[in-house]
Amino acid sequence: xxxxxxxxxxxxxxxxxxxxxxxxxxxxxxxxxxxxxxxxxxxxxxxxxxxxxxxxxxxxxxxxxxxxxxxxxxxxxxxxxxxxxxxxxxxxxxxxxxxxxxxxxxxxxxxxxxxxxxxxxxxxxxxxxxxxxxxxxxxxxxxxxxxxxxxxxxxxxxxxxxxxxxxxxxxxxxxxxxxxxxxxxxxxxxxxxxxxxxxxxxxxxxxxxxxxxxxxxxxxxxxxxxxxxxxxxxxxxxxxxxxxxxxxxxxxxxxxxxxxxxxxxxxxxxxxxxxxxxxxxxxxxxx
Numbered sequence: 001x002x003x004x005x006x007x008x009x010x011x012x013x014x015x016x017x018x019x020x021x022x023x024x025x026x027x028x029x030x031x032x033x034x035x036x037x038x039x040x041x042x043x044x045x046x047x048x049x050x051x052x053x054x055x056x057x058x059x060x061x062x063x064x065x066x067x068x069x070x071x072x073x074x075x076x077x078x079x080x081x082x083x084x085x086x087x088x089x090x091x092x093x094x095x096x097x098x099x100x101x102x103x104x105x106x107x108x109x110x111x112x113x114x115x116x117x118x119x120x121x122x123x124x125x126x127x128x129x130x131x132x133x134x135x136x137x138x139x140x141x142x143x144x145x146x147x148x149x150x151x152x153x154x155x156x157x158x159x160x161x162x163x164x165x166x167x168x169x170x171x172x173x174x175x176x177x178x179x180x181x182x183x184x185x186x187x188x189x190x191x192x193x194x195x196x197x198x199x200x201x202x203x204x205x206x207x208x209x210x211x212x213x214x215x216x217x218x219x220x221x222x223x224x225x226x227x228x229x230x231x232x233x234x235x236x237x238x239x240x241x242x243x244x245x246x247x248x249x250x251x252x253x254x255x256x257x258x259x260x261x262x263x264x265x266x267x268x269x270x271x272x273x274x275x276x277x278x279x280x281x282x283x284x285x286x287x
Contacts, residue, residue: 069114069123077105077129082115082148084133086181087240092248096131099255103287105129115148117164117173117185125199129206129287133247135178136209136234137186143218144174144186145209151175151183167191189221196225203229204260204285208247210237210275219280230260230281238275246277254287 077100079093097107110123115134124130135146152159158175160168164185167173172191177183205222212233213219219231232250234243246268253263261283268277 066112066114069110069119070108072106072108074106075108076127077107078124078127078131079107079109079111080115080124080130080132080134081109081111082113082134082146082184083181084111089240089244092244093133095248096251099251100129100287103255105287111148113148113150117147117149117167117187120147120187120191121195124196126201127203128201129204131206131208131247131251132212133208133243135176135184136207136212136214137176138211138214139174141215141217142188143211143214144176144188145207145212145218146176146178146184146186149185151185153183170194189217192218192221192225196222198225200225200227200229202227202282202285204287205229205231206247206250207231207233208238208243210234213278213280216280223281228282228285230279230283230285232260232264232277232279234270234275235278236270236275237273238270239272242270242272242275250277257286259283260285 079096081093084090084093093109093111097109100107105128110119132145134148137144137146153175164173170190172188172194174186174188175183176186200222203222207213207218213231213235219233222231223229250263250268253266254260260279264277264279264283269275
């Protein structure tokens with residue numbers, strides 16, 4: 001695919017929804033918040049398909065329904081992969097899982113629509129390593145991460161589950177639009193600080209998502225929640241291929257004993273988008 005077309009797909013408009021949020025039978029005046037979720041490069045799409053998506057002519061792909069996340073007794077590391085259905089890379093996921101297992105971690109993997117708001121309220125607790133691979137975005141000074149859970153939006157109306165009202169009204173979740181894929185719930189930094197005030201421990205959090213370290217809002221939420229932890233992310237939109245290759249290389253170096261600061265000092269940069277891999281927090285952490 002022409003990479004210039006791919007970049008055009010990355011730059012999407014912020015949709016302004018202004019109407020009602022429907023919760024059961026009650027209607028509130030709170031309008032949905034739509035943020036700019038930037039899709040990663042889509043190497044399998046041709047220019048015609050991208051142009052059609054941009055006009056809204058093709059409904060987004062849907063992942064096959066997933067079973068509930070598997071119970072992994074004693075898990076202390078987790079791979080969060082909400083868009084595996086869109087950007088499958090089982091080789092990378094298995095490599096990171098094997099690498100972490102080789103360092104003594106017990107690894108859980110949660111992907112696609114298993115990555116829900118409900119799961120995220122408790123699913124990261126006690127995890128010493130978190131590898132998150134998916135869509136990210138930002139609005140104003142706030143970085144957000146997309147879950148794998150689709151939001152029900154019809155026209156200018158968001159149908160909000162009753163259990164999500166408090167998170168939504170408090171700004172802990174917002175609704176983001178991913179071009180050609182649809183509307184998804186996204187978590188904000190306040191979601192992390194609210195649900196994980198003290199329960200993460202000294203975590204190493206690696207977020208392969210566009211703009212995951214656009215600023216330190218999400219990073220500081222994870223590091224505050226994790227005590228002397230560290231957060232690794234991308235400063236701008238990053239292509240899938242470069243992001244995946246970098247993650248593979250980073251975990252190879254982590255496995256050999258390199259610190260986070262050592263790895264980041266290599267200077268990873270996606271020359272197509274200008275995104276740089278950086279970290280916030282305790283750079284002396286190792287796997």
